Amino acid sequence: MTNSVELGELKLPNPLMLASGTWGFGETLPRKILSSVGALVTKGLSLEPRTGNPPPRLSETPCGLVNSIGLENPGFEVFRNRILPRLLALGPPVIVNIFGESEDDFFRLAEGLAETGIAGLEVNISCPNVKKGGIAFARDPEGVFRLVRGLTSVWERFFSVKLSPVGPVEEVALAAEEAGARALTCANTYPAMTVDLSRGTPRLHLGGLSGPAIKPLTLRLVYELSRKVKIPIIASGGIMSARDALEYLSVGARAFQVGTAILIDPEAPRNILSELDVALKDR
Amino acid sequence: MIGARVVSQREVSPGYFLLKLEAPEIAHQARPGQFVKITAWEGRDPLLPRPFSIHEVKDSHLWILYQRRGLGTKLLSKIHRGETVWLSGPFGRPFPLPEEGSVWLVAGGVGVAPFFFYAGVLRTHNIPFRFFYGARSKGDLLRLKHLQSLGKLRIATEDGSLGYQGFVTDLIKVQLEQEDRPKMMVACGPPGMLSAVGQIGEAYGIPTYLSLEAFMACGQGLCLGCVVQRRRGGYLRVCLEGPAVDSREVALDKLS
Numbered sequence: 001m002t003n004s005v006e007l008g009e010l011k012l013p014n015p016l017m018l019a020s021g022t023w024g025f026g027e028t029l030p031r032k033i034l035s036s037v038g039a040l041v042t043k044g045l046s047l048e049p050r051t052g053n054p055p056p057r058l059s060e061t062p063c064g065l066v067n068s069i070g071l072e073n074p075g076f077e078v079f080r081n082r083i084l085p086r087l088l089a090l091g092p093p094v095i096v097n098i099f100g101e102s103e104d105d106f107f108r109l110a111e112g113l114a115e116t117g118i119a120g121l122e123v124n125i126s127c128p129n130v131k132k133g134g135i136a137f138a139r140d141p142e143g144v145f146r147l148v149r150g151l152t153s154v155w156e157r158f159f160s161v162k163l164s165p166v167g168p169v170e171e172v173a174l175a176a177e178e179a180g181a182r183a184l185t186c187a188n189t190y191p192a193m194t195v196d197l198s199r200g201t202p203r204l205h206l207g208g209l210s211g212p213a214i215k216p217l218t219l220r221l222v223y224e225l226s227r228k229v230k231i232p233i234i235a236s237g238g239i240m241s242a243r244d245a246l247e248y249l250s251v252g253a254r255a256f257q258v259g260t261a262i263l264i265d266p267e268a269p270r271n272i273l274s275e276l277d278v279a280l281k282d283r
Numbered sequence: 284m285i286g287a288r289v290v291s292q293r294e295v296s297p298g299y300f301l302l303k304l305e306a307p308e309i310a311h312q313a314r315p316g317q318f319v320k321i322t323a324w325e326g327r328d329p330l331l332p333r334p335f336s337i338h339e340v341k342d343s344h345l346w347i348l349y350q351r352r353g354l355g356t357k358l359l360s361k362i363h364r365g366e367t368v369w370l371s372g373p374f375g376r377p378f379p380l381p382e383e384g385s386v387w388l389v390a391g392g393v394g395v396a397p398f399f400f401y402a403g404v405l406r407t408h409n410i411p412f413r414f415f416y417g418a419r420s421k422g423d424l425l426r427l428k429h430l431q432s433l434g435k436l437r438i439a440t441e442d443g444s445l446g447y448q449g450f451v452t453d454l455i456k457v458q459l460e461q462e463d464r465p466k467m468m469v470a471c472g473p474p475g476m477l478s479a480v481g482q483i484g485e486a487y488g489i490p491t492y493l494s495l496e497a498f499m500a501c502g503q504g505l506c507l508g509c510v511v512q513r514r515r516g517g518y519l520r521v522c523l524e525g526p527a528v529d530s531r532e533v534a535l536d537k538l539s
Contacts, residue, residue, distance in 0.1 A: 024505045028523070051517045054537075058498050058508040063327045065500060069507050072518070212327045240327065263501040264322075264331060265284050265371070 003273075003280060005038070005255050007232045008182045010120055010158040012038035012093060012255060016245070016273055019236050019259030020044055020097040020122060020162075021069065025083045026090065029266055035091045037269050038255065042079075042087065044099040044124050047108055049075035053129060059194035059204045064213030065260055066192045068129040068204050071099055076112055084116055093119030097162070101133040103147050110155040120158030123151065123181075125172075126188035128164070128208040135191065138164035141171040148179035160234055163187045165214075165221055173225050183232045185257065186222050190214055210260045212238045219247060226252025240268070242275030284322070284332075285309070287370040289362050290344060298351050299393065299425055300360050306370050307343035314377030315401035316469075316494060316527050320502050321347070322369040323359040333359070334499045336397035336471075336526070337373065348396040348425060374502045375526045379492060380404070384466025385411040389480050391451055391472025392418055395425055397494060398471065402433040413437070413465070415458070417451025417476070420444050452479040459487055469527060470494065474538040481530030491530040495538075497521040512537040 003014045017039040025043065026034050034040065052072025059066040074083070079096075087094045096118050100106040110121060125137035125144060137143055148161060161176040163169060165187035173184055189208025196203040218237025226233050235253035239245050240261045248256050261268035287306040295301045309319060320332035333355040338348040351360045362368060378401050386405060388398045395416055405412045414436045418424045421444035430436055438446030439454040447454045451472075464487060470480040471494035484491025497509035502522045510518035511525075512534035519528060 021507075022505060024507075028504045052507060052510070054512065055510050055518075056498065057510060058500055058506075060329060060331055060498075063330055065330055067500075067506070067508060072507050211330050260330075263506050266501075266503070266505075267284070 003276065007160075007234070007254055008158060010093065010182070014038040014273060015249065015255040016269055016276075017041050017095070017234065017255060017257045018262065018269060019257035020124070022259035022262045026087060031090065033266055033270055036273060037092050039093045039095050039119065040087060040090065041095045041122050041257065042097050043073055044071045044097045044127060045073055045076060045079050045109065046071060046099050047076050047105050049073065049078070053206070056204055059207065061192075061194065061209065062213065064209050064211040065263070066194055066204055066207035066209050067189070068207045070129050070206075071127055076109060080112065080116060084118070088117050095120045095122050095158075095160070097122040097124050099124040099127060099133060103150055105133070106147060107150055107154050110151055114155065120160065120182075121151075121155060122185055123148070123159055123161045124188075126162050126164035128189055128191040129206040131206070135164050135167075135188075138167045138169075138172055141168055141175040144172050145175040145179045148176050148181050152180040158182050160185045165190055165218055165237070169221060170225065170228055173229055177229045177231050181231060183234055183254075184225065184229065185234045185236055186225055186253075187218055187237060190217065210238065212240055214238045215244060219251060222248055222253050223251040239272070242272050242279050245272060245276060246279060284369045284371045286367045289364055289366050289368060291364050292360075292362060294360075295348070296422065296425055300349055300351065301338070301426070302347040302349070302359070302362075304345050304347070304368065304370065305343055306345055309370060309372055310340050310343050310345045313337050313340050313345060313373040313400075315404050316378030316397055317373035317375045318502070318526060319345070319347070319370055319372035319374070321359060323355075323362050329355045329358075331355075331500055332369065332371065332502075334374075334502055334522075336494070337400055338396045339399045339403070346399075348393065348399075350393045372502070374522055376524070378469055378494070378527050379467065380408060381410060381467045385413065385463075387455065387465040387468045388412055388414045389451060389455055389468055389470040389472070389476075390414070390416045391470075391476040392423065393425065394470075394472030394476070394494070395430070396471070399426070399430070399433065401469070406434065415439070415451050415455055417441075417454065417472070450476070450479070452476060452483060455480070456483060459483070464489060466490070467492070471527075478535040478538045481533065481535045484530055492527040493530050493533060494527040495521045495525045495533070
């Protein structure tokens with residue numbers, strides 16, 4: 001049976017997307033997992049390579065994971081020449097998550113990716129663990145409007161704006177929609193930290209919380225936003241099971257992303273999809 | 284993930300446990316130095332499976348030797364014979380097997396865990412090895428009798444209650460001056476010890492592999508969470524480039 005969904009002009013074979021930064025570039029995952037999903041959203045890509053943040057990069061919290069990877073990635077050139085061809089050959093639409101420290105970085109990435117055969121972009125204005133760019137955009141609806149409007153002049157196809165769950169979320173969402181975003185990814189991780197009590201200092205400061213702990217929070221955000229915007233919402237926040245996904249779909253999400261669940265079990269996307277098939281048949 | 288039946292579990296020393304699992308597929312694939320991930324609880328707290336080096340393998344069984352440290356290992360330590368845990372792996376690069384010459388295995392504390400399996404395989408390949416094992420005190424040395432049956436063993440304890448008094452790193456420095464030097468050293472233990480063994484190996488021109496430990500999420504290169512600093516810049520993923528890496532790749536002063 002088919003569960004295909006349409007996000008504007010982008011048609012996905014099913015509503016499950018692999019979330020950015022949670023599946024590497026697929027090097028170590030079985031092909032059957034990668035090829036079964038609705039779309040592959042790549043790890044955040046910057047123009048230049050980024051080495052990422054020093055360790056510790058992970059901290060576990062009750063039902064959650066705080067990460068501070070710092071957008072480690074090989075940069076545009078290596079990605080386009082050595083990684084992207086392999087991703088495109090997997091089958092599902094490839095959506096490239098782009099990150100910049102300035103508006104111009106985003107525009108140049110979009111231009112560079114225009115002729116590569118990717119299905120769309122996810123514009124990352126919400127990474128909580130970098131000092132420049134990232135979540136700074138999420139506090140500035142006008143800045144988001146300018147960025148998104150600018151992008152529409154260099155990128156004419158599908159793109160989703162990945163929102164931060166904090167800040168003036170609704171204003172940012174409306175600004176992105178008005179400026180021409182085709183979808184919203186709701187949402188990135190929650191800014192979070194953990195403490196090393198033996199030293200009395202932060203263990204991980206610029207962290208982002210993901211996992212089941214955040215699901216009720218992001219669920220509410222998706223519900224609220226879906227009543228404010230007309231463009232499709234892609235839910236992302238603590239989805240571990242088909243039931244979680246159905247909850248998001250029932251409150252207004254058109255598609256959803258699975259992330260932290262993959263780190264626990266790479267089979268999770270396939271399990272969620274087959275459970276979802278059964279659940280949707282029952283309805 | 285697969286379900287693996289717990290064949291047995293016992294506390295071999297206060298706070299240290301030996302777990303025997305039936306997992307034919309993983310046991311057959313496993314190589315010394317690799318690790319598995321285990322979930323031994325229902326629900327989502329703790330959220331992540333825990334990584335453990337493979338202690339020993341025989342036929343369809345594998346053994347894990349671990350220390351009870353946090354919530355994950357506490358829950359695992361309460362699992363009984365006949366129960367099922369969730370297992371995935373094996374992950375990571377195996378320990379190297381030298382073409383010729385001997386290997387010195389240098390273990391600190393519970394870092395001895397992966398060397399039982401390694402020693403067995405070295406023996407099968409007729410590769411000569413010597414075993415150096417350090418701990419705080421006699422009571423902290425794990426599975427000593429079994430270890431002695433595996434091959435030549437030298438012990439160091441910080442309090443001198445057994446063997447050489449001092450750090451195992453001091454003991455190997457003494458031995459390097461007295462004996463034929465090995466073709467390779469492989470070390471597993473706390474970060475300070477690994478850093479010291481790396482420095483010794485480099486000072487004596489002996490290729491040295493350090494089996495690193497890091498808090499880990501996916502265990503297979505997806506999240507980039509378990510990194511250590513690479514000496515020439517950037518980071519190494521403990522789960523993928525390791526756990527055992529050439530000491531010259533690692534920024535030894537940054538190990539923690």
